[in-house]
Amino acid sequence: MARGDPLLSGHNYVPWRRVERWTCIRCGLCCRNFLVPLLTHEALKIYKTFGPLIVQVNGKIALAKKPDGSCVFLTYEGGIAKCTIYFERPGVCRLYPFYIKVGAEEGEEDALYVDETGFKYRVYIDTNCPGTYKGPPIEPIIPKVIETWRRFYGWWAMSRR
Numbered sequence: 001m002a003r004g005d006p007l008l009s010g011h012n013y014v015p016w017r018r019v020e021r022w023t024c025i026r027c028g029l030c031c032r033n034f035l036v037p038l039l040t041h042e043a044l045k046i047y048k049t050f051g052p053l054i055v056q057v058n059g060k061i062a063l064a065k066k067p068d069g070s071c072v073f074l075t076y077e078g079g080i081a082k083c084t085i086y087f088e089r090p091g092v093c094r095l096y097p098f099y100i101k102v103g104a105e106e107g108e109e110d111a112l113y114v115d116e117t118g119f120k121y122r123v124y125i126d127t128n129c130p131g132t133y134k135g136p137p138i139e140p141i142i143p144k145v146i147e148t149w150r151r152f153y154g155w156w157a158m159s160r161r
Helices: 029-033 040-050 091-095 139-159
Strands: 013-015 054-057 060-063 074-077 080-083 098-102 112-114 120-126 132-137
Antiparallel strands (some): 013 120
């Protein structure tokens, strides 16, 4: 994994096969603890729809944060985290706590996922997420994670190879 990537700091990504279960427990830690990087088209859509809630951090476009450091779109109802733009949320929010890399790499077999076409991905999960090791088995979730990644980032990742 690219440990030098500032977007990965604060995360503890492990191969998905080492984690038996995962569910979102709606704690909101991800919305409080991490920068939400945006692709240009996501930033433009958010700006157009919600106003100037975009910032630049270390040359990356990201969602602005409230003074307490949480995402500007995070709220709580009865102690349950809620995203006020849930249906328009960025791809990175839809994927967390998963992180995808394209291709196989020796020594990372536990991260390997091969889709129905034979294309290879490495899938990781952030064990800092409190929903890790809870909920339903993780294996049936992986195809949906890959589908979401493809929809939001597949074209972008493939263009950078």
